[in-house]
Amino acid sequence: MITKEELVAFEMDIAEVFATGVIRAPVHLRAGREEMLIKIFKDHHIGDDDYVFGFWDSHELALLKGVPPQELKQAILDGKSISLCFPQYKVLCSGIVGSLMGAAAGVAWALKHQQQKGRAFLFCGDMSSETGIFHEAVKYVTNFDLPAVFIVCDNGVSVMTDTRAAWGSSDPWFKGTKYESKIIYFKYTNGYPHSGLGKLIKF
Template sequence: MLKKNDLISFEENIKKIYEAGKIKAPIHLSGNNEEQLIKIFKKIKKKDWVFSTWRNHYHALLKGIPKEWLKKEIIAGRSMGINNIKYKFYSSAIVGGILPIALGVAQSIKLKKQKSMVWVFIGDMTFETGTFHECYKFSKNFNLPIKFIIEDNNMSTNSPTNKVWKKKSKVPNDVLKYSYKRKYPHHGTGGWVLF
């Protein structure tokens, strides 16, 4: 299992490559949530599926995707959509876009009577969407092998979630949620000013 410093070093290296102009597409860097993810990934098995968002580098690494392969994908401009069938890893830059796909995989696992699980990482703003609530309800009604994890940094791109919704929805007991302060802006490596 990778350690906190391994994850941080990887993202710092990607940051340097990006700032040197060698990545010709947006990047979405992770940071300040290493410990929470390491703890969660101790429960995720090799045979399980992981679905993630555009901020997926840590998830990919912790799922076992080799650093060299991931780095090549990011340099090739695919930071926001890392996908690797061998490691059962899928991500999407579309807000809420991974939810119905993950749900379908969970239903397939159940129909085939397999023993694997689906783990879906979403942001706090995606949690507030109708897509999440419909997928969650379907997964509960049909007892699907799926676990939802909310990564709450109180931001949707650059909009504070609590200001957009005024009151956040209640998180169901069987949904994991952790809060953290993002280290990097929505994309890139600099800082954004919030007005």
């Protein structure tokens, strides 16, 4: 499996390329959660049969799922960083908040009822986990015990808004509920700005 150092180096390489202005599309870099992501992939033996759903910040997920770094880099250079899709690797991402929770639940339903191997793993941010569709999807996969896991990577903010202040709660809504059985939650501090490099890139 790809190492923490390789994940860090990949994002640093993309940051350098992005700074030159050749990528004419948004890029969301992440640092500080590599060890947790590696642990989750290892602990759950996420492999070829499994589906990984992600959002605008999914470089690391694609690498951990087995997308070759050069193939991933080319997709990013082509402007697809926020919506990376590699169906052959079962990696499906979207730049739209809340857009894939239902899809992950649907895939988990199909896998179970078609008696296929594989599970659906959906990785999202803390604000995304407060959306209504996240709640509905988690409720559905919990109540029907579908093979799905929702991983909440909590960096404390939605772009620059404090998530906990926005919802008036010091904890995510699911803390202490039965839905935690389908959720993995961890906190991290992102070493990059939400999007880009925090400075104007001209192209």
